Amino acid sequence: MSASTQAGLRPDGTAESGSAAGSAARALAAGRAARRRSRSVRAGALALAAVILFAVSVLLGSYTVTVPDFFSILGGAQIPGASYIVLENKLPRALMAVLVGIGFGMAGTIFQTLLRNPLASPDVIGISYGASASAVTAIVLFGASGAAVSFAAVAGGLGVAAAIYLTARRGGLGGYRLILVGIAFAAVLHALVNFLLTRADLRTAAEALVWLTGSLNSSTWDRAALLGGALVLLVPAALVLSRLLQLLELGDDAAAGLGVRVEVSRAALILTGACLAAVSTAAAGPVAAVAFLCGPIARRLVGGPPSLALAGLVGAVLVLAADFAAANLIPGTSLPVGVLTGALGAPVLLWLLISVNRSGQGG
Amino acid sequence: MADTPREPSTLEARSITLGYDERKVVDGLTVALPPGRVSVIVGANGSGKSTLLRGLARLLKPSGGSVLLDGQDIRSLPSRAVARTIGLLPQAPVPPGGITVAELVGRGRYPHQGWFRRWTPGDDAAVAEALRVTDTLAFADRSVDELSGGQRQRVWIALALAQQTDILLLDEPTTFLDVAHQIEVLDLITDLNRGSGTTVAMVLHDLNLAARYAHHLIVLKDGRLAAQGPPAAVVTPRLVHEVFGLRCTVIADPVAGTPLVVPIGRHHTASVPAGAGAGAAS
Numbered sequence: 001m002s003a004s005t006q007a008g009l010r011p012d013g014t015a016e017s018g019s020a021a022g023s024a025a026r027a028l029a030a031g032r033a034a035r036r037r038s039r040s041v042r043a044g045a046l047a048l049a050a051v052i053l054f055a056v057s058v059l060l061g062s063y064t065v066t067v068p069d070f071f072s073i074l075g076g077a078q079i080p081g082a083s084y085i086v087l088e089n090k091l092p093r094a095l096m097a098v099l100v101g102i103g104f105g106m107a108g109t110i111f112q113t114l115l116r117n118p119l120a121s122p123d124v125i126g127i128s129y130g131a132s133a134s135a136v137t138a139i140v141l142f143g144a145s146g147a148a149v150s151f152a153a154v155a156g157g158l159g160v161a162a163a164i165y166l167t168a169r170r171g172g173l174g175g176y177r178l179i180l181v182g183i184a185f186a187a188v189l190h191a192l193v194n195f196l197l198t199r200a201d202l203r204t205a206a207e208a209l210v211w212l213t214g215s216l217n218s219s220t221w222d223r224a225a226l227l228g229g230a231l232v233l234l235v236p237a238a239l240v241l242s243r244l245l246q247l248l249e250l251g252d253d254a255a256a257g258l259g260v261r262v263e264v265s266r267a268a269l270i271l272t273g274a275c276l277a278a279v280s281t282a283a284a285g286p287v288a289a290v291a292f293l294c295g296p297i298a299r300r301l302v303g304g305p306p307s308l309a310l311a312g313l314v315g316a317v318l319v320l321a322a323d324f325a326a327a328n329l330i331p332g333t334s335l336p337v338g339v340l341t342g343a344l345g346a347p348v349l350l351w352l353l354i355s356v357n358r359s360g361q362g363g
Numbered sequence: 364m365a366d367t368p369r370e371p372s373t374l375e376a377r378s379i380t381l382g383y384d385e386r387k388v389v390d391g392l393t394v395a396l397p398p399g400r401v402s403v404i405v406g407a408n409g410s411g412k413s414t415l416l417r418g419l420a421r422l423l424k425p426s427g428g429s430v431l432l433d434g435q436d437i438r439s440l441p442s443r444a445v446a447r448t449i450g451l452l453p454q455a456p457v458p459p460g461g462i463t464v465a466e467l468v469g470r471g472r473y474p475h476q477g478w479f480r481r482w483t484p485g486d487d488a489a490v491a492e493a494l495r496v497t498d499t500l501a502f503a504d505r506s507v508d509e510l511s512g513g514q515r516q517r518v519w520i521a522l523a524l525a526q527q528t529d530i531l532l533l534d535e536p537t538t539f540l541d542v543a544h545q546i547e548v549l550d551l552i553t554d555l556n557r558g559s560g561t562t563v564a565m566v567l568h569d570l571n572l573a574a575r576y577a578h579h580l581i582v583l584k585d586g587r588l589a590a591q592g593p594p595a596a597v598v599t600p601r602l603v604h605e606v607f608g609l610r611c612t613v614i615a616d617p618v619a620g621t622p623l624v625v626p627i628g629r630h631h632t633a634s635v636p637a638g639a640g641a642g643a644a645s
Contacts, residue, residue, distance in 0.1 A: 024491035024500055025484065029487045250458070250467075251456055251457060253456075256420075256421070257451030258446050259445060259447075259474040260442070260473070261442050303461055303506075304461040304462055305461060
């Protein structure tokens with residue numbers, strides 16, 4: 001190969017075609033390296049943005065902490081007021097924002113890629129709604145609280161995912177089929193939640209309402225640890241499966257032709273995605289539109305099929321930024337983060353509907 | 364791809380029955396692909412052409428009979444091992460938005476990679492070769508979305524080539540292409556067959572292109588084998604009427620010498636040669 005490098009420069013002789021193939025391979029390798037580099041740079045920039053936003057939401061806002069104070073608090077120093085706010089409120093809250101963002105971002109992108117449709121995120125097809133309906137049911141009918149509600153949310157999300165999957169599976173899993181079945185489920189669950197809320201007393205209803213918009217206001221270390229533990233298992237699983245996702249994205253037939261066991265792989269991906277969405281919802285409620293927004297944003301950032309890791313980072317940045325804004329937009333009031341992400345999601349949904357229709361396929 | 368395996372793989376269907384739900388589309392069909400040759404499956408709409416190809420590519424589970432790859436039931440073989448022997452171009456595939464040509468073709472390397480074995484220089488060489496053969500090297504870093512229909516189809520063929528398989532199955536590789544691009548794609552497939560001895564089976568709609576490019580024609584009617592063999596022996600006015608319900612005359616293609624079907628409709632039949640519709644009339 002080393003001798004042919006020079007021969008390849010001259011367009012004559014028999015060695016030319018062999019070295020041309022070699023140089024083409026090298027050019028491809030270089031192109032791949034360049035793509036990976038540019039993606040790493042963008043992922044790095046996102047990670048940096050997440051770190052900065054994390055610092056901003058811990059240090060600034062309704063209660064400002066200086067950097068030296070912050071580190072001395074971490075070191076164990078007791079600063080009246082500040083210690084409590086940083087350790088019991090701000091830190092777990094920022095951590096929850098990161099975790100919930102990663103969970104929703106990856107879950108949304110798994111579903112959107114698998115079903116080849118940006119509308120197919122778990123919040124649109126009713127999986128997140130299944131989790132919150134189940135949580136509200138537990139609160140209103142059974143007076144559940146704390147971990148029991150989270151458990152109900154996870155069970156509800158997975159239950160609805162399974163129901164959608166099995167209903168849509170009969171007669172092939174075309175992308176739109178699953179989405180339409182999911183939207184129908186979401187509508188039924190919506191009606192159920194509304195019914196339950198009319199039956200609940202005011203205080204319970206207010207508590208239940210958090211489960212319908214998504215909020216980080218009641219973040220605690222316990223919740224963050226629970227969610228973190230779940231993600232420690234789910235995120236690596238999703239990253240390993242993302243290889244199959246890349247192939248399923250080519251269509252069932254093409255994937256099967258490449259040796260992917262389509263049904264098993266898809267079921268594994270749906271299960272992982274549904275778990276990610278359900279545990280995130282169980283921790284913070286269905287933070288509106290985050291699952292739905294991350295994939296398209298990541299796609300715009302890299303100009304190609306987004307990686308799950310990148311979508312997770314976008315989610316972390318999105319939730320951190322939205323939560324900080326929601327907490328500080330109106331002085332004295334801490335809005336639920338879902339109000340803000342929901343407001344952000346609506347125009348993007350419209351824009352996607354228009355651009356998807358124009359190109360005739362999921363962008 | 365340069366070193367063709369000594370013994371080409373064989374693929375055959377033994378009294379295979381295929382269908383969707385309760386509906387039988389292919390019924391007890393036995394057919395073997397001649398190794399190292401180009402087979403073309405033709406038939407009227409709904410005759411089971413694509414279904415047969417999907418069955419051969421193990422995309423459909425037969426409700427009866429079996430598909431044998433090198434004499435072994437294809438369903439008993441690991442899916443990834445099969446993908447190292449059989450490449451597939453599905454009907455009208457849709458690329459993921461924004462993906463580059465090199466990335467898309469690179470996914471053809473999956474059957475050669477393990478869960479933890481990542482990209483190797485060998486993979487780059489295979490992709491480069493696939494792009495070179497299909498004349499798409501110049502687009503390597505372009506987005507597939509930007510390409511024309513003919514270029515895109517060549518890229519999908521490159522994806523199947525990057526798989527480096529003995530057998531290549533193509534489901535209507537010329538649909539949605541204008542006539543010049545149809546010829547371009549079929550010439551490319553012929554190059555592959557001649558250059559590396561790849562066994563090719565494809566579904567085509569155009570009977571005349573099928574007759575020109577096939578060594579072996581497989582003619583289906585209502586899910587059963589109506590005829591098979593070299594085009595010159597198979598394509599007759601009688602068969603065309605039987606299978607397509609079309610009266611026609613068959614002349615020698617002035618360019619290729621292969622059979623050329625000239626349809627006889629109800630209009631514009633100024634100079635129907637004597638005895639032309641004979642097969643049909645009988």
